[in-house]
Amino acid sequence: MTISPTVAVPAASTDHLASVDALIQGLADVGYIASKRIATALYMSVHLQKPILVEGSAGVGKTELALSTATLLGLPLIRMQCYEGLDESKALYEWKYGKQLLYTQILKDRMGEQLSDAKDMDAAMERLHGMGDLFFSEPFLEPRPLMKALREDNGCVLLIDEIDKSDEAFEAFLLEVLSAYQVSIPELGVMVAKTPPLVFLTSNNVRDLGDALKRRCLHLHIPLPDAALERRIVASRVPDIEATLAAQLVDFVQSLRTLDLRKSPSISETVDWARALILLNASSLDGEVVRDTLNVLLKFEQDIAAVEPQIVELIRRPVG
């Protein structure tokens, strides 16, 4: 491995990376409440310079972690959303075909002048080879997210979102980028990043990722939070909320998660719900408010139908 020992980050933010506790504190300051495991994984990823693969169900804060880290470290965030059919011309680079064609037009116009005084064909060819070949050169390169990330000289946070939605071929293509922080462009050669970016990959487990990719990454699974952690998250994200309401609401959501639902509410739903309740000026949970706002929390008709008759009971039931 020929990677320089540390990710270059602005000097002010290095003290955030001094220890795991400092990292937790730093993330909390930018509004991300991280568990110890999350912070440790992030800490290791910075120090070992490995990408970090974040798994967990939808809405537990996978993408948010990358965003917050970028804010914390003061680095630009480059985001690449994956989907089926994503390929290197959208992820890495593309030639500016239009400009290339214009260039050939100009070339054609100029060619006559340039070659007019050549006495025969051989001399003309000689002269032609002598001209610089700009057709495949950096000015005609249209960088896409991955290349942009590698070209950031001061480092950046690269978020490859929902890698599981991309094709396997693309996953294989990523391996070079992730392990050596370089890309090969057939026409130009290998481009190596001056400063390796801090890479986050997120996955929803739509399909199993290949071992080769996993091996190159640190793995972090973000579970649904326990009640105490979730209360802190709600308090941090929705500062206006009263403590009693927050506690009530978190308890309700926690007990919803014990039910057998098609899609359990995750953190983002809890936060959305808290915001909705603030908008409605609710001071405490009661059956009617919950019934009216249940669609913020549950995203399937069957789930809503299953929960509705139990609302009153769920509100009363203390958790644990």
Add this chain to the structure above:
Amino acid sequence: MQDAMEDFFRALRAADVKVSPAEAIDAHRTVATVGFSDRELFKDALCATLAKTADEVVRFDDVFDTFFARDALTPAQPPPDHGDGDPMEGLPPEAAESELTRMIMQGDATGLAQAMEEAAERAQVSQIRLTTQRSRMSRRLLEEMGLAEIEAIISAARRLEGGGDAADRLEAGKRRLAAEATRYVERQHDLYASGSGKLLREELLARKALNAEGGIDPIDQAMMQALVRKMAKRLADRYSRRRNRARKGHMDIRKTLRKSMPYGGMPFEILWKTEKIDKPSIVCICDVSKSVAAAAQFLLSFLYSLNEVVDRLEAYAFSGRLISVNDILDDEHVDQAIFQVLRKIGFQQTDYGKSLEDFCENHLDHVDRHTTVIFLGDGRSNYADPRMDLMATIHKRARSVIWLNPEPESYWSQGDSVMHRYERFCHVAKTCNTLGQLERIIEDVLRTYVPH
């Protein structure tokens, strides 16, 4: 620490957490970065480097706790109750030479633990593979520690005048040491070998005939379920890989020229040849009648797992009549789903003709030239009309028809089996009565017959 880490990796591998050499290197770098003063940090950091799925995280936690708890687990040897005299008193003179005797008599727990670790290294206790090796291993461990020496001293002490008391104490110490050694070996077994027994059982299960007398042991049921699921997932992974074909990178001249018209023939916008992605579909028809009762449960659980992983699977079950079981498979948990299907339609008289008729009447539109039709059944039609014409229709419409029969080929067309007649309308007809076979066949099938 290097050795301890190597042992830890081995323990992890035994627990089915994959640790490659590259990850081992990462782990060492991790340790170098975080150190091991903070146990929690050490654990979390290692976990991030080594465990790569949610399952592996759970297993990692278990192994970590067992592995690094072992020093704490060794209970201190109770110091022998001896008053203030010399603990070695009453023993023969050669006892003074024996380090082990001294440690036992003085109750030097740390020394003993260390001696045991060293002896374990020499006896290669961590190479333990099978449950049955345990007693031999503890014996060897004690021998390495110097059991023979202790026994010689005990018998010498008994011969001495007034040495009986000291001999008794040493004897008790020896027994404690033996118990300790057994516990130690037990832990090593848990760490390094508990997984291999399970693997062995899984291997046997994969080879067990599914329609064997009595079917599958209830005890193995859960394991089989997991095995089937793993298998279906593996197949589906490979299968879905096939359907995503990247475009080939050829320029589409025709489209490009057409697009260039507005620019006076200047091809500003280049268009590429794309390939249509052809998602395959599977129709699976499963016999759950009396004659295949033992295999039915297995076939259904396979169907269930396949349904979980393949996007476009139409599942049908039949014995006398045929019904679609998609909804049941979608909505219910696996045990419940199998039970419900069997209750609804299972264990009746088979009637292949009637069932095919049902299928063609109601569901034939699911079969087109992209569809692979898989029959799971024994082809025993109770002498009723097998309706070859309908089978021919399906054969003509479908891309391929595959028949998997739990009976061996020599039974086909004996008695009421019309398997050989159906076989004519199948692209593949194979015997399949173990999990291993099923996996192999389905894999072949997917490789050869799935549309590209």
